[in-house]
Amino acid sequence: xxxxxxxxxxxxxxxxxxxxxxxxxxxxxxxxxxxxxxxxxxxxxxxxxxxxxxxxxxxxxxxxxxxxxxxxxxxxxxxxxxxxxxxxxxxxxxxxxxxxxxxxxxxxxxxxxxxxxxxxxxxxxxxxxxxxxxxxxxxxxxxxxxxxxxxxxxxxxxxxxxxxxxxxxxxxxxxxxxxxxxxxxxxxxxxxxxxxxxxxxxxxxxxxxxxxxxxxxxxxxxxxxxxxxxxxxxxxxxxxxxxxxxxxxxxxxxxxxxxxxxxxxxxxxxxxxxxxxxxxxxxxxxxxxxxxxxxxxxxxxxxxxxxxxxxxxxxxxxxxxxxxxxxxxxxxxxxxxxxxxxxxxxxxxxxxxxxxxx
Amino acid sequence: xxxxxxxxxxxxxxxxxxxxxxxxxxxxxxxxxxxxxxxxxxxxxxxxxxxxxxxxxxxxxxxxxxxxxxxxxxxxxxxxxxxxxxxxxxxxxxxxxxxxxxxxxxxxxxxxxxxxxxxxxxxxxxxxxxxxxxxxxxxxxxxxxxxxxxxxxxxxxxxxxxxxxxxxxxxxxxxxxxxxxxxxxxxxxxxxxxxxxxxxxxxxxxxxxxxxxxxxxxxxxxxxxxxxxxxxxxxxxxxxxxxxxxxxxxxxxxxxxxxxxxxxxxxxxxxxxxxxxxxxxxxxxxxxxxxxxxxxxxxxxxxxxxxxxxxxxxxxxxxxxxxxxxxxxxxxxxxxxxxxxxxxxxxxxxxxxxxxxx
Ligand SMILES: CC(C)[C@H](C(=O)O)[C@@H](O)C(=O)O
Ligand SMILES: CC(C)[C@H](C(=O)O)[C@@H](O)C(=O)O
Numbered sequence: 024x025x026x027x028x029x030x031x032x033x034x035x036x037x038x039x040x041x042x043x044x045x046x047x048x049x050x051x052x053x054x055x056x057x058x059x060x061x062x063x064x065x066x067x068x069x070x071x072x073x074x075x076x077x078x079x080x081x082x083x084x085x086x087x088x089x090x091x092x093x094x095x096x097x098x099x100x101x102x103x104x105x106x107x108x109x110x111x112x113x114x115x116x117x118x119x120x121x122x123x124x125x126x127x128x129x130x131x132x133x134x135x136x137x138x139x140x141x142x143x144x145x146x147x148x149x150x151x152x153x154x155x156x157x158x159x160x161x162x163x164x165x166x167x168x169x170x171x172x173x174x175x176x177x178x179x180x181x182x183x184x185x186x187x188x189x190x191x192x193x194x195x196x197x198x199x200x201x202x203x204x205x206x207x208x209x210x211x212x213x214x215x216x217x218x219x220x221x222x223x224x225x226x227x228x229x230x231x232x233x234x235x236x237x238x239x240x241x242x243x244x245x246x247x248x249x250x251x252x253x254x255x256x257x258x259x260x261x262x263x264x265x266x267x268x269x270x271x272x273x274x275x276x277x278x279x280x281x282x283x284x285x286x287x288x289x290x291x292x293x294x295x296x297x298x299x300x301x302x303x304x305x306x307x308x309x310x311x312x313x314x315x316x317x318x319x320x321x322x323x324x325x326x327x328x329x330x331x332x333x334x335x336x337x338x339x340x341x342x343x344x345x346x347x348x349x350x351x352x353x354x355x356x357x358x359x360x361x362x363x364x365x366x367x368x369x370x371x372x373x374x375x376x377x378x379x380x381x
Numbered sequence: 382x383x384x385x386x387x388x389x390x391x392x393x394x395x396x397x398x399x400x401x402x403x404x405x406x407x408x409x410x411x412x413x414x415x416x417x418x419x420x421x422x423x424x425x426x427x428x429x430x431x432x433x434x435x436x437x438x439x440x441x442x443x444x445x446x447x448x449x450x451x452x453x454x455x456x457x458x459x460x461x462x463x464x465x466x467x468x469x470x471x472x473x474x475x476x477x478x479x480x481x482x483x484x485x486x487x488x489x490x491x492x493x494x495x496x497x498x499x500x501x502x503x504x505x506x507x508x509x510x511x512x513x514x515x516x517x518x519x520x521x522x523x524x525x526x527x528x529x530x531x532x533x534x535x536x537x538x539x540x541x542x543x544x545x546x547x548x549x550x551x552x553x554x555x556x557x558x559x560x561x562x563x564x565x566x567x568x569x570x571x572x573x574x575x576x577x578x579x580x581x582x583x584x585x586x587x588x589x590x591x592x593x594x595x596x597x598x599x600x601x602x603x604x605x606x607x608x609x610x611x612x613x614x615x616x617x618x619x620x621x622x623x624x625x626x627x628x629x630x631x632x633x634x635x636x637x638x639x640x641x642x643x644x645x646x647x648x649x650x651x652x653x654x655x656x657x658x659x660x661x662x663x664x665x666x667x668x669x670x671x672x673x674x675x676x677x678x679x680x681x682x683x684x685x686x687x688x689x690x691x692x693x694x695x696x697x698x699x700x701x702x703x704x705x706x707x708x709x710x711x712x713x714x715x716x717x718x719x720x721x722x723x724x725x726x727x728x729x730x731x732x733x734x735x736x737x738x739x
Contacts, residue, residue: 113576143614148501164522164544170579175547182583183545186522190538216627218471220522221529225540248630252638255613256501269574272606273631280610 024057027334030090030298031062032083032119035069035112036307037317037370038096044319044374045094049326052342052381058334063090067119068098068112068307078115084122087298092333093123094326095302100309112307121161125292125300126192127199128160128271129332132258132278135287137351138360142283144255149281154261155207156278157200158271160292162192163222165268186222188267193229199293200265201237210241210262214250214270226267247274254278279304286318286359289325291332301329315369318357320347323377346380353380382415385692388448388656389420390441390477393427393470394665395675395728396454402677402732403452407684410700410739416692421448425477426456426470426665436473442480445656450691451481452684453660458667470665479519483650483658484550485557486518486629487690490616490636493645495709496718500641502613507639512619513565514636515558516629518650520550521580523626544580546625551587557651558623559595568599568620572608572628584625605632612636637662644676644717647683649690659687673727676715678705681735704738711738 031046033039050060065083066074074080078098087093098112108114134142134152142149167185175181197213204211213230215223227244234242245253247270253260254274258281266274279288285305292300303321311317324347331340355376356365368376389404391397408418423441424432432438436456445451456470466472492500492510500507525543533539555571562569571588573581585602592600603611605628611618612632616639624632637646643663650658661679669675682705689698713734714723726734 108579108582111576117577143502143506145501145503165577167541172579172583180548180583180587181545182578182580183525183543184578184580185541185543187539187541189533216630218469219475220540220542221466222540222542224466225530225538229538248634251609251631251635252643255635255638270631272574273609273628276606277609277613277635280613285610 024059026059026061027091029060029062030087030093031064032067032093033096034067034098034307035100036097036309036312038307040317040370041303041319041322042094042096044370045322045326047374048323048343048377051378053339055342056336056339058336058339068115069100069103071115072103072110072112078110078112079118084119087119087123090298092298092329093300094329095300097307099307117165120292121166123300124161124294126159126161127196127293128158129291130156130158130275130304132282132288134282135284135351138284140362141360142281144281149283152258152282154264154278155203156264156271156275157196157203158275159196159267162188163268188222188225190229193226194233197230197233197265200263201240204240204263208262209239212243212245212261212264214245214247214264214266214274216247218246230265250274251277254281284360287320289321289328291328293332299333301325301333315371316358317370318359319370319373323347342381346377349380350376382417384417384419385449387418387420388445388451389422390425390451391454392425392456392665393458394455394667394670396665398675398728399661399677399680400452400454402728403680403684405732406681406701406735409736411697413700414694414697416694416697426473427458427461429473430461430468430470436468436470437476442477445477445481448656450656450687451658452687453658455665457665475523478650479524481656481658482519482652484517484519485554485651486516487649488514488516488633488662490640490646492640493642493709496642498720499718500639502639507641510616510640512622512636513561514622514629514633515554515561516633517554517625520546521626546580546583548587551584552591555588555591555623558621559598562598562621566620567597570601570603570619570622572603572605572622572624572632574605576604588623608632609635612639642718645678647679647686649686651690657691659683659691673729674716675728676717677728677731681705700739704735707738708734
């Protein structure tokens with residue numbers, strides 16, 4: 024039987040609740056495939072700030088690096104909103120991504136047939152949407168140097184950041200996108216602003232060069248403003264969207280909202296080798312934290328991505344995915360995806376139903 | 382009777398067709414208010430490239446600067462797609478904006494009741510959307526220095542841009558947003574990425590400071606990724622959205638697509654004093670250029686904005702806006718907004734109907 028080390032980083036708000044459910048589901052589904060886990064639970068974000076004074080303690084990063092995969096909950100809350108930048112919960116997440124070097128962020132946006140009416144888009148537009156955003160995660164304007172504040176000659180305050188990409192940073196995330204597209208519909212749409220930005224001109228040039236290694240994958244290019252429109256106009260046109268860190272932040276959130284199932288969407292952050300980071304795309308939802316109202320399915324599906332992309336355990340992943348669909352088919356819904364005629368359940372009860380379905 | 386000098390910059394693709402209609406409508410509506418115009422038509426974009434070798438000839442910029450207002454069509458086309466950056470049609474538009482110093486770009490996104498079903502959003506979500514994006518237009522990553530390409534120590538190619546804002550650049554566009562909000566529902570939502578970017582931290586700080594001058598206007602802040610989601614989830618929550626150049630580019634296009642009426646939306650680019658630039662938000666649509674298929678209403682409504690914001694001629698502006706609504710009420714539609722039961726017309730015929738309605 025195979026054993027893996029999992030770093031569990033529940034974080035803040037609803038993080039601990041959804042992680043608890045996801046852990047149970049992960050354990051049970053994996054056990055049926057003869058897989059066992061050793062967990063190390065570590066603080067991150069606001070929880071770490073309260074405990075240690077920093078949003079990513081060295082011990083947490085070390086435990087993450089030494090694990091086989093990391094399951095992350097959510098971070099942030101009103102309490103730390105006014106902290107200076109280096110003491111914000113979000114900074115802990117950025118440091119974790121950078122520290123792990125997980126440069127490729129995979130964000131599927133799938134409309135679940137059972138939830139199509141939860142989308143604000145018309146049924147015929149939303150139905151069947153199944154796209155994957157591959158977002159560069161450790162470069163670009165998020166980490167570019169120089170950055171900071173300065174004073175101009177006339178005493179004015181100035182704030183600045185650097186959007187910067189080196190060829191290799193683009194090449195490696197492009198390969199992740201092309202490889203993924205191969206397992207999907209074989210189409211990559213690379214999104215940039217090459218009509219204005221030099222960083223985007225290089226992006227387009229490198230993506231085009233890497234595409235030559237994947238003659239079986241179709242490549243197109245789109246400007247980011249147009250991509251934001253096309254996601255609303257006809258999201259089904261997309262298979263794999265490849266883009267930089269900041270555009271990916273914006274477009275993946277837009278894509279997730281199009282599905283109407285934002286409480287349902289997982290993500291995986293990967294590098295060539297080394298542990299991947301798996302987290303729901305939703306936030307810490309401090310307004311409903313601790314009330315057993317949260318939807319655990321995004322974290323549960325992140326655990327499925329952990330099995331599939333992190334550990335190569337496809338069968339166990341499929342057990343979880345099937346259980347999620349089955350539980351939806353049976354009509355169980357947390358408040359965020361509830362509609363008339365369904366059975367309203369809390370976070371824990373949803374977990375119990377998932378275990379029954381596995 | 383009042384006379385104004387108008388610089389007409391038709392540009393490329395459908396630009397000349399829609400400008401021709403808008404000019405006729407502008408003339409007629411204004412004449413009824415005792416207003417006359419002298420026009421100077423000048424090349425810009427691809428048309429200027431073909432004629433003079435540059436996308437914004439000095440003469441065009443000069444004519445624009447010496448005018449009372451500029452009516453702009455659209456630029457770009459396949460022919461110039463592979464041009465180097467300084468010889469792209471788009472560069473002409475950016476140089477024009479910068480040359481005129483029009484730092485505040487006003488982009489209304491309004492759902493016309495007659496066209497609500499053209500939106501891909503559900504009727505109850507789209508109906509009644511009426512928001513205004515105020516986008517900073519002459520700063521940020523579009524123009525920030527340093528920018529360009531370099532080679533790293535290990536011989537790798539690097540592309541980079543600078544996102545940079547000085548306090549005054551933020552202050553002046555914030556004032557435009559607050560002033561506009563006063564004439565609307567009195568709510569400004571400032572969009573940034575202050576949890577990651579220093580340029581955004583300064584943005585938020587300055588906008589908050591300027592808000593103190595407008596105690597009657599309500600200010601909220603939102604991260605750009607959340608804003609992209611909220612535009613899809615519940616666009617009616619927004620009145621005035623204030624944001625930087627690149628986020629404004631993305632969000633205003635998303636907002637316009639939400640209305641389903643992208644062929645209907647105008648824009649105004651303004652500074653404290655000096656001529657404003659008025660243009661439809663749609664592009665040059667090279668695929669339908671010269672076929673009398675284009676929807677001239679976005680340009681016609683841009684002419685209305687020219688009257689209102691550029692010349693302070695509100696009455697003439699209202700005549701145009703009323704004529705647009707009346708023509709829609711009568712069922713006239715160009716192909717892009719056509720639906721069963723309406724009367725399909727070309728660009729010119731739409732112009733004739735507008736003249737009848739005025
Ligand atoms: C919390 C924040 C720093 C983060 C980001 O901008 O990357 C989040 O929005 C995300 O997309 O995971
Ligand atoms: C054509 C392009 C340079 C321009 C921009 O990015 O500003 C356009 O997208 C717009 O929004 O007016």
